[in-house]
Amino acid sequence: MKFDKDFLGKLFEQATMNPKLRQCLDLRTSEADISQRMLIALLPGTVVPIHCHEETTESVICLCGKLDIVIYEEVAAYENAASDTMPMGMDAQYVTRKVEYREVQRIHICPAEAKYGCQIPKGAWHTVEVIEPSVIFEAKDGAYKGL
Template sequence: MEINKQLLETLFAEATENPCLNQNFDLCTSSADMSQRMLNALLPGTKVSIHRHEDTTETVICLCGKLDEVIYEEVILYENGMSGFPHGMDVQDVSRKVEYREIQRIHLCPAEARYGCQIPKGAWHTVEVIEPSVIFEAKDGAYKS
């Protein structure tokens, strides 16, 4: 298989038809693969929830386009067992309240010689798409849905 302009154009066309404004292309060759490898076409407006991979780093290489990988730290505002709940809130009402504070923004754009990054294991992160982009993503371990 060749990763070429035609494949990327196909992925962009499929992303345009997807309400999520992205399209994945799995590069694993069998269900027995012990790594995750994919291409991901992302259009501006793509929403990727802040998430983390507790057991693996994630490698991201930008093949074309422009985007920011954004890294966060989790800030625990309160959780069951902690004092200091807001007035009128009962401990039974919430188990945990957190927010995420941006700590790093990694700009990726191959035209600017900014090709990729490695997201540390367990780091909270998301992506903000500036212009239509295709990234290669790789993570350790078999995919778990």
């Protein structure tokens, strides 16, 4: 299998047909292969929820296009169900823990600008923002669970 302009064009075509505006091609050679190696065509407007991989780093290399990898830190916030202020001694039954994410780093990737990819640290919360149609090669440890 070779990855040329026609091949990537077909991957983009499949992404346009997918309601998620992306298409993943699993590059494993067998089900016994527990690594993850894939090509992913991403179109502007695709929504990749903020997520993390607790057990592995993630390597991302962009073959074409332009996108940002956005790294976040998790911030716990607490809400009072009764009001915006939380008086001393408030019973815990009225408090809700809410997880929020604060952007801490934005990694711009664009091969035309000689910015080819990045390595996302294990446990880092992240997402991708697609600026123009892009194809990335993504690799990480562990069995592929689908996109």
